[in-house]
Amino acid sequence: MDLSFFKKELDINVISGANLKDYTTFQLGGPCKALIECISARQMTVVATALHAMKIPFIVMGFGSNILASDTGVDTVIIRYSSTAPRITRNGNMVTVDAATQFDDLISWAVNENLDGLTAMSGIPGTVGGAIAGNAGAYGQQVTDRLTRLTLLGPDEKISDISKDEVHFSYRDSDIKHNGHIVLYATFELEPSDDDKALLLKEREEKLSVRLKKHGDWKTNPCAGSFFKNVLPSSNAGQRQAAGWFLDEAGAKKMFVGKAHPYTEHANIVTRDNGASAQDVYDLTLKMASAVKEKFGFELIREVRLLGTFNNAPASDPKGFW
Ligand SMILES: Cc1cc2nc3c(=O)[nH]c(=O)nc-3n(C[C@H](O)[C@H](O)[C@H](O)COP(=O)(O)OP(=O)(O)OC[C@H]3O[C@@H](n4cnc5c(N)ncnc54)[C@H](O)[C@@H]3O)c2cc1C
Structure with missing residues (x-):
C-alpha cells in the first residue's frame, strides 16, 4: 500500500x-x-x-x-x-475549536480569556475530539456540559453540523465512540467569569497540582488514566462510587503482573515499569476486576479502549478489540 x-x-x-x-x-x-x-x-x-x-x-x-x-x-x-497548535475561534461566549486541538490547550486558552465552564477539567490529556467521544470529565464537570454543536464526518463521508442533542452521550461514553463518526469541530458556550482572571487561573493551578499527585505524570508513570469506570450507585439518589475504592478494598494496590501494577496513589490507575508488556497490563486488569467481583459480586467496566489482540480474554471480551 x-x-x-x-x-x-x-x-x-x-x-x-x-x-x-x-x-x-x-x-x-x-x-x-x-x-x-x-x-x-x-x-x-x-x-x-x-x-x-x-x-x-x-x-x-x-x-x-x-x-x-x-x-x-x-x-x-x-x-x-491530534495537534499541538490550538485552532480556536471566539464569537462572544461561543467558542469553536478544531477537534485536533488538545483539550487542555482549549482550557488554558479559555482561562486566559476569563471564560469559565471547563476549568475543573484542567490537565485531562488528549484532544477535544477524544474528550467528546469519551465524554471526558473530572471534579463534577464533563466536556459535554458546555458543548452546543458538533461538526461530524460520517462513515458515508457526509459532513453534518448538528446540535449536541442529536448525539447520545452517557458517563464516559457516546454514540461517536462506536458508530464511525469523526468529530471535526466542536462549539462550546462558555461563561465569562464575574471574578478577576487571577481566580480562574488559581483554580486551574490547584486542579493541575491535585491531578499530578493523584494520577502522576504519564510521561514518567505511563498510563491511560482511570482503567475502570466508576460504579453505578445502588440507589437513584446516589452518586457514582469510585472504582478505586472497591479496588483498594479488594487489595489491588499490592498486585503485580510482570512489570505492571497500580499507581501507589490511586488503585484505579494502572501503570508499569520498564520492560512491561501490554499483555502484563491486560492480565493485571483481569486480576484486579476479578478480585472486585469476588469481594463485592459485580463486574467493573473498562473505561480504557483496547486496540489489537490480547491473550486470556474472557468470553465477555472479544478476541480482537476495537
Ligand atoms: C494521566 C491521565 C489522566 C487522565 N484523567 C482523566 C480524567 O480525569 N477524566 C477523563 O475523562 N479521562 C481522563 N483520562 C483519559 C483520557 O485523557 C481521556 O479519555 C481523553 O479525553 C482521551 O482523548 P484522546 O485524544 O487521547 O483520545 P484517544 O485515547 O486517542 O481515543 C479515545 C477514543 O476517542 C476516539 N476519538 C479520538 N478522537 C476522535 C475524533 N476526533 N472523533 C471521533 N472519535 C475520536 C477514538 O477513536 C477512541 O475511541 C486520563 C488519561 C491520562 C493518561
Whole structure:
C-alpha cells in the first residue's frame, strides 16, 4: 500500500509500520500498518475521503491517552488526529475549536480569556475530539456540559453540523465512540467569569497540582488514566462510587503482573515499569476486576479502549478489540 502521496501532495506525515508505543500514553503497543498524522479538520477530511475511495479501512485515534494497544499491534491504518497548535475561534461566549486541538490547550486558552465552564477539567490529556467521544470529565464537570454543536464526518463521508442533542452521550461514553463518526469541530458556550482572571487561573493551578499527585505524570508513570469506570450507585439518589475504592478494598494496590501494577496513589490507575508488556497490563486488569467481583459480586467496566489482540480474554471480551 503506497500512501506516500499524502506527504508529497499534501505535506501530511505517513509513518509505515509505526509503533503504537510511540503514540499512546501507556507507551506500549506494537506496529500498525501505517500511521497518518492529521493536524487539522481539513487534513482529516481529505485523508478519510481518500482512504474511503481506495477502500482502505482505518481507525481514528486522538492523542492516545485512553488506549491500551496490544504488543502485536494491528494490521490496520491508523489516523492520528491530534495537534499541538490550538485552532480556536471566539464569537462572544461561543467558542469553536478544531477537534485536533488538545483539550487542555482549549482550557488554558479559555482561562486566559476569563471564560469559565471547563476549568475543573484542567490537565485531562488528549484532544477535544477524544474528550467528546469519551465524554471526558473530572471534579463534577464533563466536556459535554458546555458543548452546543458538533461538526461530524460520517462513515458515508457526509459532513453534518448538528446540535449536541442529536448525539447520545452517557458517563464516559457516546454514540461517536462506536458508530464511525469523526468529530471535526466542536462549539462550546462558555461563561465569562464575574471574578478577576487571577481566580480562574488559581483554580486551574490547584486542579493541575491535585491531578499530578493523584494520577502522576504519564510521561514518567505511563498510563491511560482511570482503567475502570466508576460504579453505578445502588440507589437513584446516589452518586457514582469510585472504582478505586472497591479496588483498594479488594487489595489491588499490592498486585503485580510482570512489570505492571497500580499507581501507589490511586488503585484505579494502572501503570508499569520498564520492560512491561501490554499483555502484563491486560492480565493485571483481569486480576484486579476479578478480585472486585469476588469481594463485592459485580463486574467493573473498562473505561480504557483496547486496540489489537490480547491473550486470556474472557468470553465477555472479544478476541480482537476495537
Ligand atoms: C494521566 C491521565 C489522566 C487522565 N484523567 C482523566 C480524567 O480525569 N477524566 C477523563 O475523562 N479521562 C481522563 N483520562 C483519559 C483520557 O485523557 C481521556 O479519555 C481523553 O479525553 C482521551 O482523548 P484522546 O485524544 O487521547 O483520545 P484517544 O485515547 O486517542 O481515543 C479515545 C477514543 O476517542 C476516539 N476519538 C479520538 N478522537 C476522535 C475524533 N476526533 N472523533 C471521533 N472519535 C475520536 C477514538 O477513536 C477512541 O475511541 C486520563 C488519561 C491520562 C493518561
